[in-house]
Amino acid sequence: MGQSLDYSKVAFDLIDDLDGLTTVGKVMTRLGTTLAEFGYTSFLITGVPEPPQKLEPYILLNGWPRGWTEHYTRSNYYADDPVAAWCRRTVNPFEWSQAPFDAERSPRAAEVVNVAREFGLDHGFLVPIVASMGFQACVTMAGERPNCEPRAKRALHLIGMYAHARCTALIGCESDGQRRRILSERERDVLAWSAEGKSSWEIATILGLSERTVNWHVEQAKKKLDAVTRTQAVIKALRSGEI
C-alpha cells in the first residue's frame, strides 16, 4: 500500500461509479476492491435492529469471511456484540476497539471480539447510518492491518454512506419484500386493502374484524411508518416494500 494513496480520489471515484452499477453484486465487487485499498479485506452492510430481534434478516450485503456469519448466528452473538451495541448509540463512525464493554461483567462480549479475531476480523471500522424512517443501519469493515489515518476514515465515512444508499436503492427495486419488515401481518393486510381504496368498514367486513380493530391497526402502522395520514402510510408501506 503506497503512503501516497489519495483517499479522496478513491472515495470520489467510487461515488461517481455507483450510479452506473446496476446490481447489488456489482456494488459488492466494486466496494470490495475499494475497501481493499484501505486494507479492509471484508465488510458487511446491514440493518441494525434492537435485540432480541435477529440481525440476519436485515443483512443487505454480506462480505464477511466464510463461516463467520454462520458461527455468529449459531452462537447468537448479536445480542452481546459490543460493536453492534455501540452502533445503535451513535451517528459517528468509530473503530471497533472504541466500542466500550466490560470484559468482567460481559464475558459474552469479550468472546465475540476474540472469536472475531480468529476469523481475521482483527481491526474494524464502522459507519453508522440512520436510514430514512428511523431505521438504524451500518457499513462495517475489517482487516488485519487496515489504514486508520484520519483522512482515510473521512473517506470511508463518505464511501459507507453512498454504498449503503446505492444498495438500498437497488434492493428496493429487486427484492421480494422479505427484508426490513416492520409491520405485522394484520397491519400489512389493512394497509394493502386501504391501497385498494377500501374503507375501514369494508376492510372490517373482508377480514372479519371490527371496524375499531381495523382503525387500531392503521394507527399502529402509521406510528411505525412515521406517517401522519392513512394515505401517507400506504405510500410509505408501498415504497418500502411492506405491501
Add this chain to the structure above:
Amino acid sequence: MIHVVTSANRHFYESELLTHFRLRHEVYVAERNWKELERADGLERDQFDNQVATYILAIDKAEIVGGSRLIPTTHPHLLSEVFPHLASVRGLPRAADTYELTRMFVIKSRREGRMMGGQTRGMVICGVLEHCLDNGIGDLTALVEMFWLPLFHAMGWKLIPLGLPELISGEWSVAVKMPIDKTTLESTRAFHGITGRAVVANQLASVAGTAA
C-alpha cells in the same frame, strides 16, 4: 403553507421574519448549542441574512412552524466565506442558477419520530424545490450533517459531495451540490405524502388574512 420572502416583498413580512430569527435562535443556539450563533437579542442572524437572502417560511394558522434560507452563490455565502476548504476536492460551484441552502429547521413541537420534521419538514423542502423550479434554479449547494444523507437519498435526491466530511460543531458534515428538477420534486412529494403545491398561490392575500 409555504411563503417565499424576498427583498421584493419582505416589507409585508417584517414581523414573521423577526419571529423566524427568534425561532432559529431557539433551534440552533438553545437546542443544538451552536454557541457561535448566540446573540444577546435572542435573534439568530448572521452576515448572510441580508438583502439577497430568500426565506422559505412554513406558516400554519399564523404560526411559523419551520423555514429555510437560500443565498445566491454569486454572492458571499456560508460555503464561500466560512467553509471553502470543505469543497476542496471538487471545487465550489458558483453560478447564477445555483443557490446555497442553509438554516433548514422545523420547530420542536412539529417534529415527529426519530427523523426530524415529518410532514412539516416535507412542506419546507417542497417549498424550497417549488421556488427553485419556478425561478430557474437548477442546483443547490449546502453544508449538511452526514446523518441527513440517507433521508435525502430516500427522497430521491442526488447529492454530489464536494470534499471530505469534517467535524463541525461536533457533527460530521459534508459540502454537497444537489441538482434538482421536476423529478426531484415529484419523488420528494411522494415520500412525504404531499399531493398539491406547498407554496401558497396568493401570498399577499394570504398573509393579510393571517394578520387580521
